[in-house]
Amino acid sequence: MRARMGILLLPALLAGLAACGTEAPQQGAQQEVPVKAEVKIAQSELGPILVDQTGRTLYAFTKDKDKSSACDADCIAVWPALTAESTVDAKDGADTKLVTRIDESEQAVYGEWPLYYYVGDQVAGDVNGQGVDDEWFAVAADGKLVKKS
Template sequence: MRARMGLLAAPLLLLSLAACGNEAQPASQQEQAPEQAAVKVAQTDLGPILVDQAGRTLYAFTKDENKSSACDADCIAVWPALTSTSKVESGDGVDSNLLSATEQTQAVYGKWPLYYYVGDAVAGDLNGQGVDEKWFAVAPDGKLVKKES
């Protein structure tokens, strides 16, 4: 009987630990891989730019080349990638011919892998714009927006 109780308790303990571990992660990391991500265009102080389905600004890193991310683990901690477990949907204003994904499921627009900035607290924030002169919002034509908001 004692062995059976241990067998029943183990899965419950694992579920509890997994749930606690998820709560400890920053929101940006918890939301990195939605089952269905979408990219759309929003009008901002920078002009029209790419945002995700919730209106959060998407950025590109000037060191990325050939649709491949140059963002290492320290970089990803500050600039989480827009990823999806299925095909990223194109929303209003997005050229679906420019939207693709890497083998690691990161969304790519034109030649630019797409990222969030942890300093953006809510939809519409543009705090990552121009950071280190390497991070910029992306326009619907796939070019970087290099002006200030």
């Protein structure tokens, strides 16, 4: 009877585990919004780029125009916006400000580029989002997109 019960429960257990795997990227998009964020310049294998206070790489989306985000809900699940409730501290000359997104959150912008994380970056210094779909690039200290690999 126990073996039979285990066989019956196995599909439910596997479905539950699979569901957990698909929700992981969305958790990054639904993080608690900090009161303030920090953007600074750090050295990377791509040269000097923008990072947050923990050293995570910040990216720009080439479809964004006029400091406005073109990244919809599906996009944000993979590319969470750098958001803050009130301010963004600019360190090391990283002149950053907040703009209101369509969902009413406040997203950090550097020059013309709204800033995002990539869920594939696990630790400070990762640049796994660099060049994805030829639309996502790290932002250099001068506000230009880093187009090298």
